[in-house]
Amino acid sequence: MDNKYEVLKKYFGYDAFRSGQETVIDAVLAGRDVFGIMPTGAGKSVCYQIPALMLPGITLVISPLISLMKDQVAALNQVGVYAAYLNSSLTQGQYFKALDFAKGGKYKIIYVAPERLLTESFLGFAQNADISFISVDEVHCVSQWGQDFRPSYLKIVDFVNQLKKRPVLGAFTATATKEVQNDVMNILQLQNPQIVTTGFDRTNLSFYVKHAKDRKAALFQILREHYDESGIIYCITRKLVEEVHGLLAERGIEAAKYHAGMTDEERVRNQDAFTSDRARIMVATNAFGMGIDKPDVRFVIHYNMPKNMESYYQEAGRAGRDGEKASCYLIYNPQDVHTNQYFIENNRENEELSKTQLEQVLEKDRERLKQMTFYCHTRYCYRKFMLNYFGERAQSFCGNCGNCLKKLAAQEYQEQVERYPSYDGTVKLKKPQPIKRAVSENPVLYERLRVFRNSIAKQNSVPAYVIFTDKTIKEMSMYLPKNRQQFLEISGVGEAKYEKYGEAFLGEIRRYQDEEQVDETTATARAKIQFPKKDVEK
Numbered sequence: 438m439d440n441k442y443e444v445l446k447k448y449f450g451y452d453a454f455r456s457g458q459e460t461v462i463d464a465v466l467a468g469r470d471v472f473g474i475m476p477t478g479a480g481k482s483v484c485y486q487i488p489a490l491m492l493p494g495i496t497l498v499i500s501p502l503i504s505l506m507k508d509q510v511a512a513l514n515q516v517g518v519y520a521a522y523l524n525s526s527l528t529q530g531q532y533f534k535a536l537d538f539a540k541g542g543k544y545k546i547i548y549v550a551p552e553r554l555l556t557e558s559f560l561g562f563a564q565n566a567d568i569s570f571i572s573v574d575e576v577h578c579v580s581q582w583g584q585d586f587r588p589s590y591l592k593i594v595d596f597v598n599q600l601k602k603r604p605v606l607g608a609f610t611a612t613a614t615k616e617v618q619n620d621v622m623n624i625l626q627l628q629n630p631q632i633v634t635t636g637f638d639r640t641n642l643s644f645y646v647k648h649a650k651d652r653k654a655a656l657f658q659i660l661r662e663h664y665d666e667s668g669i670i671y672c673i674t675r676k677l678v679e680e681v682h683g684l685l686a687e688r689g690i691e692a693a694k695y696h697a698g699m700t701d702e703e704r705v706r707n708q709d710a711f712t713s714d715r716a717r718i719m720v721a722t723n724a725f726g727m728g729i730d731k732p733d734v735r736f737v738i739h740y741n742m743p744k745n746m747e748s749y750y751q752e753a754g755r756a757g758r759d760g761e762k763a764s765c766y767l768i769y770n771p772q773d774v775h776t777n778q779y780f781i782e783n784n785r786e787n788e789e790l791s792k793t794q795l796e797q798v799l800e801k802d803r804e805r806l807k808q809m810t811f812y813c814h815t816r817y818c819y820r821k822f823m824l825n826y827f828g829e830r831a832q833s834f835c836g837n838c839g840n841c842l843k844k845l846a847a848q849e850y851q852e853q854v855e856r857y858p859s860y861d862g863t864v865k866l867k868k869p870q871p872i873k874r875a876v877s878e879n880p881v882l883y884e885r886l887r888v889f890r891n892s893i894a895k896q897n898s899v900p901a902y903v904i905f906t907d908k909t910i911k912e913m914s915m916y917l918p919k920n921r922q923q924f925l926e927i928s929g930v931g932e933a934k935y936e937k938y939g940e941a942f943l944g945e946i947r948r949y950q951d952e953e954q955v956d957e958t959t960a961t962a963r964a965k966i967q968f969p970k971k972d973v974e975k
Contacts (some may be wrong), residue, residue, distance in 0.1 A: 477754030494567035
């Protein structure tokens, strides 16, 4: 298959690309290196998955994220693409079995951890394989000026230089200042790369900062506003994760927890519970975050202030990956500054740097913390502050963050006073409300199909959204497809997904119509509605 639109439609069920995706894909297919700076939820994975399916050889995706590898391999397998991952979660037997399959040409896409690249077994395979494309995910990790510098990423250049033929290189990240961008291009030795920056603005997200002496009270006030929705609560320490998780359990709220002090088995089990909707909320340190692909997270709460804007932007960006409205809250207390200062000064992750280099990194971290603190105290638009930090111009009023909504409320109050001069001034300001997700036009069927989808996911041991996302389920409940052709018009339904699940879902929709006695004319009219172009939502 040599048409990128055919590949997009057949495997992923979409008709059109999102901003920036087509430019990146065209460059890779033309044999040019690429550097994509694209926000969380903008569809970076499609930028290397589409070329992988069209290029003749193997595509390697280098990622530090075990959770991302597992989820994306599961999702690719569901749409009929053979893929595998090679990381520390595999036993030695599983690893060598996967490597044997790779040598036999079974996989088009292989996800690999950077630590594996220069091992004798993997390097031996790679030097004799036809590798067309190498995609480096979370590429800011290669720069010591990045917020998540990982020395293992420095092995990438050595690996590439030892291959018999240099593949096309792709670099992808959600966050990179100009300084980090330049560092990445130099370190990875990108050759005349096509640079694509789609912008950092996530217009579907609302941002709030809550200054609170009582964090717990502030937390439960937010949770009451999102009582039936999926969300993540980030805490700054493992101890706080345990404490907050315990508070939720006491109140009967289904929640999972995740931090580096837990066993691998516990973390995997809890992550699965969250992604499969058995636990509505995940309470975690920043060990849980990069690569989490759950699209229907409706809120993210930072129980403490993070140490930099980059981390906050990435972690808050776990909300609303499906493009639907979502809310991001930061509960601020001055103690957060001191806690983060302690972590910065006692960081031992970069000890292999020289004394001078280490001091430069520390100074950069201190400056980042200062900017994060300024964000929490600004009286102006939170979105503008954030975008300006990443070098992007923005309007001074977004109308969709805590500060802008306060200004709107104050303006309405002033208008009331001016309209009624004799009024005694007791008009209460409107409380800014978080933007809720749009309710399906057919909520009964929507919930029924979600439950049906979740049961299929459990049978297949994959996250529910790997079967179909909530957005796809919502379209099914709205348009009531009657046959294969109409079902394939639903956003997110490709041919492989239809072959696996289409008839089962069509049957469930028919049962609903029979039980509810849905008028045939209404069902036909809905099915004939002109579907919009299906942009990539991954």
